[in-house]
Amino acid sequence: MTQIFGNFADLTVQMVIMWIIGGVMIYLAIKKEMEPTLLLPMGFGCILCNMPNSGMVHTLQILFQAGVDNELFPLLLFIGIGAMIDFGPLLADPKLLLFGAAAQFGIFFTLSMASLFGFELRDAASIAIIGAADGPTSIFVAQTLKSNYTAAIIVAAYSYMALVPIVQPFCIRLVTTKEERAIRMEYTPGKITKTTRILFPIVVSAIASLVAPDSAALVGFLMFGNLLRECGVLRSLSECAQNTLANLISLLLGLTVAVRMQADSFLVPQTLMILGLGLIAFMFDTFGGVFFGKFINLFAKKKINPMIGAAGISAFPMSSRVIAKMARDEDPYNFILMQAAGANVAGQVASVIAGGLVLAMIGPLV
Amino acid sequence: MLINVNAFIASLRYMVEGWLGIFVVMGIIIACIYGLNRFSDKLEEKAGKKES
Numbered sequence: 001m002t003q004i005f006g007n008f009a010d011l012t013v014q015m016v017i018m019w020i021i022g023g024v025m026i027y028l029a030i031k032k033e034m035e036p037t038l039l040l041p042m043g044f045g046c047i048l049c050n051m052p053n054s055g056m057v058h059t060l061q062i063l064f065q066a067g068v069d070n071e072l073f074p075l076l077l078f079i080g081i082g083a084m085i086d087f088g089p090l091l092a093d094p095k096l097l098l099f100g101a102a103a104q105f106g107i108f109f110t111l112s113m114a115s116l117f118g119f120e121l122r123d124a125a126s127i128a129i130i131g132a133a134d135g136p137t138s139i140f141v142a143q144t145l146k147s148n149y150t151a152a153i154i155v156a157a158y159s160y161m162a163l164v165p166i167v168q169p170f171c172i173r174l175v176t177t178k179e180e181r182a183i184r185m186e187y188t189p190g191k192i193t194k195t196t197r198i199l200f201p202i203v204v205s206a207i208a209s210l211v212a213p214d215s216a217a218l219v220g221f222l223m224f225g226n227l228l229r230e231c232g233v234l235r236s237l238s239e240c241a242q243n244t245l246a247n248l249i250s251l252l253l254g255l256t257v258a259v260r261m262q263a264d265s266f267l268v269p270q271t272l273m274i275l276g277l278g279l280i281a282f283m284f285d286t287f288g289g290v291f292f293g294k295f296i297n298l299f300a301k302k303k304i305n306p307m308i309g310a311a312g313i314s315a316f317p318m319s320s321r322v323i324a325k326m327a328r329d330e331d332p333y334n335f336i337l338m339q340a341a342g343a344n345v346a347g348q349v350a351s352v353i354a355g356g357l358v359l360a361m362i363g364p365l366v
Numbered sequence: 367m368l369i370n371v372n373a374f375i376a377s378l379r380y381m382v383e384g385w386l387g388i389f390v391v392m393g394i395i396i397a398c399i400y401g402l403n404r405f406s407d408k409l410e411e412k413a414g415k416k417e418s
Contacts, residue, residue: 094399101388108381115377118368124377195406196399203398211391349395350388357387361380 010052014263022046045258074136080246082225089342100346103312105288131281151260156278215356
């Protein structure tokens with residue numbers, strides 16, 4: 001009997017709280033379909049890792065060292081993401097890349113805010129990258145900078161990505177008028193040749209590697225995935241990357257990250273602060289994009305709908321769909337999906353490069 | 367909660383440098399895309415002429 005029930009004596013209230021958190025994650029994944037590929041395995045792993053003397057911790061620790069400690073899983077996931085993305089709308093209107101840049105403002109603003117609230121520079125930078133709205137980038141930067149709050153950062157990053165349909169409309173309505181949201185935009189796509197589509201991932205990888213060498217792996221894997229998609233001769237590899245590889249890595253990543261969600265390191269006041277700062281990052285990304293759109297309108301002959309700036313937040317493709325829906329809500333005949341999608345994929349590129357720049361700036365100091 | 371004003375002021379440098387840095391990189395990529403589009407258009411033009 002002692003062997004069967006002896007373990008109960010090691011049970012703590014904090015562990016039970018972590019079970020509840022794990023349960024909530026599973027509930028949100030299944031019932032609300034919020035990032036289920038990640039939240040479900042994370043929730044399950046969270047519960048099992050918070051059992052007294054759990055053998056799960058040891059097993060997941062091995063996986064963590066094999067795939068997250070060395071940043072392998074997020075990089076492999078990027079091949080899948082790259083293979084999923086169609087850069088067509090961006091190549092048709094390259095200026096949209098500027099919206100991707102503008103909507104990274106939240107990252108750098110949050111870096112300063114996290115510093116103000118007493119976080120070490122490495123943690124402040126890792127928290128700020130939640131604003132990249134890109135899970136793998138958050139994991140990569142947090143791990144490279146050896147942040148003490150990796151798990152909280154990952155939970156915040158994926159939670160807010162799932163909350164884009166709530167956070168972004170609220171922020172956009174705060175800073176735009178009904179007239180601005182109803183601005184119609186003509187879509188005149190330029191001709192994109194296959195050569196451009198093939199050379200684009202190679203050129204972007206080369207530029208990113210030259211400008212921010214730390215982003216070479218991030219951008220390189222993303223663009224390699226895209227090259228698989230665009231080359232036209234590796235259809236089966238492209239499909240494998242989009243489906244099998246991305247699913248397998250997501251599955252392992254969620255479960256593995258849960259090992260960092262143990263009560264003693266997760267239930268600290270800093271976790272709540274990280275959730276708050278993550279929200280600030282998402283909000284100021286959105287503000288940055290929208291205000292950049294308004295700034296362009298000061299000079300542009302053809303007005304643009306400033307909402308497409310908010311789509312530069314990455315979070316592909318959810319953000320562009322949200323923006324397109326908001327435009328249709330104001331005017332049922334206002335179709336800005338393609339422009340928003342262009343800004344959205346621009347955000348994907350910009351967020352990865354932002355991650356590289358943060359590593360280039362902060363990495364040598366920590 | 368520990369408020370660290372000095373760290374905040376020091377970090378403003380990263381805010382400005384980082385955000386502007388992305389604009390610079392994006393500017394370079396935009397220039398490259400326009401260059402790529404022109405280059406590939408010319409390639410196709412040449413290929414078209416050869417065929418005809």
